[in-house]
Amino acid sequence: MNKSKGVVLLLVCLAAYIQAQDYWTLPRCRRCHRVTSFEQCENYVVCDRNEACFVDELITESGIAVFEAGCRAIEVCKASGKKRKRGDLVACSKCCDGDDYCNDRLCGLKKESNLTLCNSCDGRDGRPQPPQYPEDCAYLRQCAPTEACFAxxxxxxxxxxxxxxxxxxxxxxxxxxxxxxxTYQTKALGKRNAGTICAVCCGDEQCNKYACETTKKRIRYLNLQERFNHTTLTEIPWSAT
Known part of the structure; x- marks a missing residue:
């Protein structure tokens, strides 16, 4: 009986591990509904395996161009240009797969500013509360020029x-x-006390989407490789020479 329970527990743990690994291989797409600019497209979504990212540019009856973005079945992606409900006309309808957020650049939906986009689940101004797992934060926000991403x-x-x-x-x-x-040194968390146990800043786009310790270790690694800009808090690309 105990052996059977052990086997069941092992299978459950294995299934959970496979599901977690599968989660990170699924496409992530920007998601929004009837917005007029990239800056209003503040959410993203993890798609299923049979889906791709899409963007529709719609012309409303009043002549205003609005965008819809998210996940769409690959089969549906093969058809485009059809009239939508509410009398909207489809000026552009495109799908993509491969890179995360590949629909950032479809149908004229593009970032108009140089401001940094950061994950923002802080429970303020209607934004989502901090989740138990960092990958469950699906809300993006443009930081001010005087700000950086924080986790x-x-x-x-x-x-x-x-x-x-x-x-x-x-x-x-x-x-x-x-x-x-x-003061940095890699060590186990050990006994956990109440309060903050990790904090970090970074300047790259959505660099705070991972767990704080993961981000901190990545920055430490970049710094050892002399590939971290201490002024902008951004990664320095590999030199071609």
Whole structure:
């Protein structure tokens, strides 16, 4: 009986592991409904295996161009140009797959500014509350020119964590990152106490979408490779020479 329970538990754990691995191989697409600009497209969604990212540019009866984006069945992607409900005309309908957020650049839906997009699940101004798992934060926000992406992990209760993400002042981030580089050392979390157990800033697009410790280790690695810009908090691309 105990052996049977052990086998069942093993199978459940194996299934959960496979599901988690599968999750990260699924396409992620920007998602929005009837917006007029890229900046209003604040969410993204994880698609199924039989889906691709899409963007529709629609012309309303009043002549206004609006965009819809998200996941669409690959079979449906093969058909385009059909009239939509409410009398909208389809000016453009395209699908893509491969890279995450590949629909960022379809049908004229593109970023108009140089402001950094960051994951933002901070529970403020109607944004989602910090989730238990960082991949469950599907809300994006453009930071101000004086801000960078920020991520932290804190104890929610005795047995679970919460992953907080937002935009934060570059002045605060500069001080935080200076402290991290002066004191950083890889070690286990050990006994968990209440409060924040990790905090980090970064300047690349959506660089705060991973767990805080993962982001911190990545930045530490880039720094050792002399590929981290301490002024912009961004990754320095490999040199062609």
């Amino acid at each position: 932290s992990t804190y104890m929610y209760d005795a047995t679970s964590l919460r992953h907080y993400s937002t935009c934060r002042s570059k002045k605060i981030c500069d001080n935080l990152m200076k402290y991290i580089f002066e």
